[in-house]
Amino acid sequence: MTRTLILASLLGATVACAPAEVDMPFDGDGDGLMDDVEANYGTLPDNPDSDDDGWLDGEEIDGFTDPTDPADHPYTGGWGIGACRNDVAGETVAVGSVAPNFEGVDQFGDTVRLHDFCHNAVLIVTGSEWCGPCQSYRSTMASYWADYHERGFMIIDLLLETADGSAIDQEALVRWADGHEYAVLDDTNGPISHQGYVNGGIPAISLIAPGGEIVILDGSPSASDIEAILPW
Ligand SMILES: [Ca+2]
Ligand SMILES: [Ca+2]
Ligand SMILES: [Ca+2]
Ligand SMILES: [Ca+2]
Known part of the structure; x- marks a missing residue:
């Protein structure tokens, strides 16, 4: 041809x-x-x-969000949402139990929901701007984030009060995040933390496994504790 x-x-x-x-x-x-x-x-x-x-x-x-609900959308912070987000059955805040869902506003103004990170290992840290040890712990969080973020690790940092003990606003969230890429949430008066995540002083640190089970509650999670539950 x-x-x-x-x-x-x-x-x-x-x-x-x-x-x-x-x-x-x-x-x-x-x-x-x-x-x-x-x-x-x-x-x-x-x-x-x-x-x-x-x-x-x-x-x-x-991104597993609802295209017909304007209040539900992918995160400005870029954190991936798990397909399991609506399948997690929250129990109580106790070691061995599945953490109940909670939500709070982040440094970008988005509403962050715990169960959206059902596919991640999640470190939950409660602090206040006036708290020196909380400020110091941010370098540990930065180190964990750098080491584990790519392996399915998430941090939710709950902020209770500003340096002068007043309520958290958007400016305070941005200031506390200080360029770090994990989520910083307004927890003024502790609606999240006081569900059982803080039982003594701050910073209070807890670790949640993929699927939502609390493995460490108000304790001292180490790098190896995190590595043991990383999803990938
Ligand atoms: Ca189309
Ligand atoms: Ca849309
Ligand atoms: Ca939407
Ligand atoms: Ca369309």
């Missing part, structure tokens, strides 16, 4: 296939979800961000 004939037959094949392509799956709004599956998720095929929360419908499905 000559080159011209091959070309002609290729062109012919293209023309012959054209009518079928009308029914091919198509992502009309460019959000990563094909038109014909958007209905399955309750999203709109002509709107890339159906709930107007700033995250594309496809990004939300990939």
Whole structure:
């Protein structure tokens, strides 16, 4: 077959296939979800961000968040959410029990939920700005983060009070995070910490395994304690 004939037959094949392509799956709004599956998720095929929360419908499905709920979206902090987020049955705050879910506002203004990190080993640290040992412990957290973050390790740092003992605001969260990449949450008056995470002084440190079981409560988790439960 000559080159011209091959070309002609290729062109012919293209023309012959054209009518079928009308029914091919198509992502009309460019959000990563094909038109014909958007209905399955309750999203709109002509709107890339159906709930107007700033995250594309496809990004939300990939990130295990609800593309129809503006209060639920991937984290600005970039922390991955586990597919198991809604399957964790919280029990009580006690060693050997599955930690109940909690939520608090982070340094980016997002609401962070513990069970979103059901696939991670999670270090929970409670401190206050006025507390010297809490300030010192941040270098330990930074070290753990650098060593283990890539292996499924998460830190949730709960902040109770500012340096002068007043309530935490967004500025205080950003100041305390100081560029660190883990989550720092407003825990003014201790709605989270006082569920059982602080039983004496601060910093109070607990360790939760993937799946949500509390392995150390208000104790002194070591690097080897963390390594023993890293998911990957
Ligand atoms: Ca789409
Ligand atoms: Ca859409
Ligand atoms: Ca969205
Ligand atoms: Ca959403």
